[in-house]
Amino acid sequence: MRIAVVGGSLAGLFTATLLTQDGHDVTVYERSVHGLEGRGAGLLGRRETFAILRASGCEHVARVGVVARDRIVFSDAGSTVDQKMPPQTQISWDYIYRVFRQRMLDGAYLVDRNVEHLREQADHVVLRFTDGSEAVADLVIGADGIASVARAIVDGPTAANAYAGYVGWRGLLPELALPGFAADDLLERFAYFRMPHSHVIGFLVPGPNGETETGSRRYNWVWYRPAVEPTARDQVLTDLEGRVHPYSLPPGAVSEGARENLVDDARRLLPRAFAAAIEATTRPFVQGIFDYETERMVSRRIALVGDAAFVVRPHTGMGIAKAAADALALRKHLSSATLADALRGYKQERVQVGTAIAASGRELGAHLI
The missing domain is CATH 3.50.50.60 (FAD/NAD(P)-binding domain)
Structure with a gap:
């Protein structure tokens, strides 16, 4: 056909x-x-993802991941709890996209x-x-x-999509950009912190070209924050030129003022390591959270x-x-x-x-x- x-x-x-x-x-x-290269961040390896890599002859992509074997949970007091968990593979969205994009025949991807x-x-x-x-x-x-x-x-x-009342701020930065104390807490682990109506997670993913060597990987974080009213959502999704986007802002579209407000809130609300990761992110991006079936x-x-x-x-x-x-x-x-x-x-x-x-x-x- x-x-x-x-x-x-x-x-x-x-x-x-x-x-x-x-x-x-x-x-x-x-x-x-x-x-779309450069638009994605990190994703967790799942059975279905590995299945399509096999079916498409791209099994090598499954080997280009970072494995976390420990979970670190921050408490409200700033202390941490280390928890063992089943090994979890984190893969780079960019790398998967590039591999599949390169497999397309000439003239088949317009x-x-x-x-x-x-x-x-x-x-x-x-x-x-x-x-x-x-x-x-x-x-x-x-x-x-x-x-x-x-x-x-x-x-x-x-x-139509139904807005869920909150957004996800996201960042992807070289692991070497993390200050030493933050690297000690966050790297090699799946990190998590929860507070009322909000939580933040973070984990390592491969570098932009699939690098998995220490020092060449990237740290991926997501901070979910409420923005219940449509006006609050529109404010978050306003780019540096004042245009309101319906669903998300890509890297480079967030204004410096919005980034500074995000960093200030992180310093005030988040554990020190997560706040440092967010401050070290020069190009955060944001997605509104929606539902559709x-x-x-x-x-x-x-x-x-x-x-x-x-x-x-x-x-x-x-x-x-x-x-x-x-x-x-x-x-x-x-x-x-x-x-x-x-x-x-x-x-x-x-x-x-x-x-x-x-x-x-x-x-x-x-x-x-």
């Missing part, structure tokens, strides 16, 4: 890679001008191709781009994330994957793993049934899973609002 994948992040790349391997003619349309509308016909789908041009496909994969255009066709134009998952010739289908809260650690499992399931059904039966089977398999993950995320984030 001629398959168009709308969205070139990991969900789109996973799906495109598997379906290309199966002999389909796949083109990825990514709306950003230069691609940037600056913003799909503004899909028109579904009986035997094909027409994609219309913002420049007025069009493309035709037998099947469209909606991998266009939280702001999905494909979702609006599958679930209806009123399908698809009602249909598929239409006649459109299938949703990843955040286009289910926006789940990051506390689950399942965002990328869910996208990987979606891609694997869609491939399985497409390889063994007619298109109509394949999409029906895909929906039946994945809607229940997505609903369960979304519910778990809401439960884990309930204390933050």
